[in-house]
Amino acid sequence: xxxxxxxxxxxxxxxxxxxxxxxxxxxxxxxxxxxxxxxxxxxxxxxxxxxxxxxxxxxxxxxxxxxxxxxxxxxxxxxxxxxxxxxxxxxxxxxxxxxxxxxxxxxxxxxxxxxxxxxxxxxxxxxxxxxxxxxxxxxxxxxxxxxxxxxxxxxxxxxxxxxxxxxxxxxxxxxxxxxxxxxxxxxxxxxxxxxxxxxxxxxxxxxxxxxxxxxxxxxxxxxxxxxxxxxxxxxxxxxxxxxxxxxxxxxxxxxxxxxxxxxxxxxxxxxxxxxxxxxxxxxxxxxxxxxxxxxxxxxxxxxxxxxxxxxxxxxxxxxxxxxxxxxxxxxxxxxxxxxxxxxxxxxxxxxxxxxxxxxxxxxxxxxx
Numbered sequence: 001x002x003x004x005x006x007x008x009x010x011x012x013x014x015x016x017x018x019x020x021x022x023x024x025x026x027x028x029x030x031x032x033x034x035x036x037x038x039x040x041x042x043x044x045x046x047x048x049x050x051x052x053x054x055x056x057x058x059x060x061x062x063x064x065x066x067x068x069x070x071x072x073x074x075x076x077x078x079x080x081x082x083x084x085x086x087x088x089x090x091x092x093x094x095x096x097x098x099x100x101x102x103x104x105x106x107x108x109x110x111x112x113x114x115x116x117x118x119x120x121x122x123x124x125x126x127x128x129x130x131x132x133x134x135x136x137x138x139x140x141x142x143x144x145x146x147x148x149x150x151x152x153x154x155x156x157x158x159x160x161x162x163x164x165x166x167x168x169x170x171x172x173x174x175x176x177x178x179x180x181x182x183x184x185x186x187x188x189x190x191x192x193x194x195x196x197x198x199x200x201x202x203x204x205x206x207x208x209x210x211x212x213x214x215x216x217x218x219x220x221x222x223x224x225x226x227x228x229x230x231x232x233x234x235x236x237x238x239x240x241x242x243x244x245x246x247x248x249x250x251x252x253x254x255x256x257x258x259x260x261x262x263x264x265x266x267x268x269x270x271x272x273x274x275x276x277x278x279x280x281x282x283x284x285x286x287x288x289x290x291x292x293x294x295x296x297x298x299x300x301x302x303x304x305x306x307x308x309x310x311x312x313x314x315x316x317x318x319x320x321x322x323x324x325x326x327x328x329x330x331x332x333x334x335x336x337x338x339x340x341x342x343x344x345x346x347x348x349x350x351x352x353x354x355x356x357x358x359x360x361x362x363x364x365x366x367x368x
Contacts, residue, residue: 014222017178050137084245102171162196204319210238
């Protein structure tokens with residue numbers, strides 16, 4: 001998890017960042033055992049599901065994946081709370097690059113429960129017992145951090161996935177942190193979004209207890225092992241992971257050129273983000289506008305990807321700052337897993353306008 005150079009970033013976080021056990025609400029021994037047994041059954045079922053999903057239609061494949069990941073979170077005793085606009089879809093033109101802060105192995109479960117995606121992971125994950133097999137069958141893209149010369153190949157694979165309409169998830173920090181602060185975001189992966197002309201979707205992940213108190217218990221840092229971290233998650237009571245979907249940098253940062261054609265915001269659709277603008281207002285067609293904007297970005301790609309990385313680091317860090325707990329609406333895990341952004345519940349107060357006549361809505365949901 002830690003490294004010593006730019007290619008393998010070094011995290012200052014370690015086991016000293018984890019809270020003392022006596023300060024946490026603890027689950028009973030019976031509850032822990034029940035959780036462990038259910039997780040084991042779900043992992044075995046996941047292997048069978050991964051073998052069968054290639055034969056399923058796209059819609060059912062996504063629904064099955066979301067149901068499974070949501071079920072694993074529930075089995076672990078982790079509640080998932082989702083804020084922001086609905087997730088992106090796959091197979092509809094160019095995909096999207098989802099970037100997030102990295103705290104725990106639970107991050108992967110939370111992201112996949114909201115929107116099944118192809119994740120960019122270190123090559124070592126492929127060798128993990130059972131989990132490596134599941135990751136490979138789920139379409140994970142692997143990057144060998146011990147061979148910097150292979151970086152262009154890894155970025156090229158992300159670019160191709162985006163061009164084929166896939167949603168790709170990445171953790172630009174390159175390592176895990178305890179969640180109290182973020183590290184510098186490496187800009188290399190943002191080149192794939194520029195090359196594919198795909199939008200970038202920042203996502204913030206926060207961990208807290210049911211009381212609303214932020215916690216680092218889920219952090220996978222320092223010399224902690226996967227089994228040790230799993231044991232701590234199983235033992236804690238009332239752990240919540242909050243996933244906050246943030247505005248696209250193309251829509252919100254005046255210093256970052258837009259890299260995706262604008263789309264209309266509506267409930268149940270993940271698009272260019274609040275305030276998205278045309279790439280070239282004088283162009284006669286969306287395709288023409290996208291071509292002109294894409295060429296402009298490519299001329300200064302190094303600066304643009306650094307600005308994208310800086311924007312995402314800033315907005316995600318701000319979203320992770322502690323704040324008073326708000327009100328949320330709740331639904332069952334199955335309802336979230338099968339909706340895939342097709343439905344949203346909101347009140348009229350949640351609607352707002354951005355000055356262009358386009359209606360916006362904020363979706364807030366929690367999974368228990």
